[in-house]
Amino acid sequence: MDNIVVIGAGQAGSALCAKLRELGFGGALTLVGEEPVPPYQRPPLSKKYMLGDMALDRMFLRPEAFYADRDIALRLGTRADALDTVARRVTLSDGTTLAYDALALTTGAPAMRLPAAIGGALRGVHTMRTLDDADALARECTPGRHMLVIGGGYIGLEAAAVAAGRGLSVTLVEQAPRILARVAAPETADWFRALHAAHGVRIIEGTGVAQLTETEGRFNGAELTDGRRIDADFAVVGIGIRPATALAEAAGIAINNGIAVDELGRTSAPGIWAAGDCASFPHRGGRLRLESVPNAIEHSEATAAAMLGGTDPYVAKPWFWSDQYDVKLQIAGLNTGYDRVVVRDDAGARSHWYYGGDTLLSVDAMNNPRAYMVAKRMIEAGQSPAPARVTDPALTLKDLLAA
Missing domain, CATH: 3.50.50.60 (FAD/NAD(P)-binding domain)
Incomplete structure (x- = not known):
């Protein structure tokens, strides 16, 4: 070759x-x-x-x-x-x-875009995937302006956090009943909803966008499926890739x-x-x-x-992260098929542990790198601590790993 x-x-x-x-x-x-x-x-x-x-x-x-x-x-x-x-x-x-x-x-x-028929091609409607996207958004993000975020996944939430941190007013609209509906448990969604609320972000859930509106081809707001109208200076579409x-x-x-x-x-x-x-x-x-x-x-x-002739099969070891404000979320494993979530508190640092039956599937760790590292190691080794041990405040993360 x-x-x-x-x-x-x-x-x-x-x-x-x-x-x-x-x-x-x-x-x-x-x-x-x-x-x-x-x-x-x-x-x-x-x-x-x-x-x-x-x-x-x-x-x-x-x-x-x-x-x-x-x-x-x-x-x-x-x-x-x-x-x-x-x-x-x-x-x-x-x-x-x-x-x-x-x-x-x-x-x-x-990045996926909204259909042109509802205004997805208007000037002032952005995605966040490329350098050009970031440059265009940086020019829009001046303090005092109002940004509409469409989509309550991690892309949308990260964009909201950046804008709020720069002194913009932010409204986020999520069509699903709650933010992070496809990727995280209600416990994690609740935690991040509260985080964004504390930074002044307005979150509207269970409501979609019916039509983006414009003035001379430039976005100026959105009509929602529940009849409400949101006025905004520009929009970020974060509905996935x-x-x-x-x-x-x-x-x-x-x-x-x-x-x-x-x-x-x-x-x-x-x-x-x-x-x-x-x-x-x-x-x-x-x-x-x-x-x-x-x-x-x-x-x-x-x-x-x-x-080049190698024969070792690829074995995925999934892990992800998201930065929002001063919070680093670290995710180990995949939560697909979970039926239970238990919450662990380590001196104020939270982690959410997903189980399918008795099997530990994944963990969401918020500003808790130790919980993330311990959980990742256990998931990759096929180890599953009993949920009662995870939530026991008398047991350290080291105790869980040693069990």
Whole structure:
């Protein structure tokens, strides 16, 4: 194998290329990305970068010299428009084609937008996924203005926290009966609702957006499904992300909640792999797609090894985090299928422990890194402390780990 092309210059694509070189691949290696800048971190976009606490050059995952030193050709500001899996060629938006012996799709997952029919394309309606998004929002976020957040997941809550911290008035609207409905238990939702209320954020739950309104093409508010009207200066849409599968699908590659890969990262097309946010992989008898930085790195590195002949299957160890105000939420495991949540208090630092039957599935730890580390270790080892022990104030976290 002399020539590898990687489509998608985000966290996953950068990690995959770096790992290929680390493992000794000496052939031609090209990384193609739609954005005109080298791969960068996404989590700080809605936090330190937008607040002005992190300069652009610190956002880059690796300096450009890293790629040059390792002979990784960057084709930035260029989109992959077509993929010929028989001829093994990729056609780019600038009209050029790239031949490959092996190809990796690390196309990520762009932010979902509201339909244009209800105003999703108006000026002043933003998403938070790219550097351009963060730059546009930073220009909007001046003290005294009113921001409407649509969506009460972690993306929406993080945007609300940044804006409130900058002195803006913030209203958040969530269509589901409560915030964090898809990703966290009511106990965690209640905790974060109270946190945002303490910072002046108004949260409206169980109500959707019927129509965004405008003046001369510029957003000026929203009409809600319950008949209420919200006046605002600009809006942030945080309703989730969707795996970028169009290129693969058009090429006839199997799709199943993302680009379907096997335990080695191989797609249904010979010579093509996929990793990161765009890919779903086998997990405990089903399929799983994870949207997280750790998975983007770990899945890509495992896939790089497989591309060079490795046979170790990828085994996900899910963990996530969210920063809101002065709170760091750390999540270990996946809470899918939980039927019980118990709450632990460690000198005011909270953690919520999810159980399915007697099995510990995941933990949400708020400003409690010790609980997070202990729970993560136990989950990965298949250990499940009895819920009564978790809530026993006489037992330390070290006691739980030793049991």
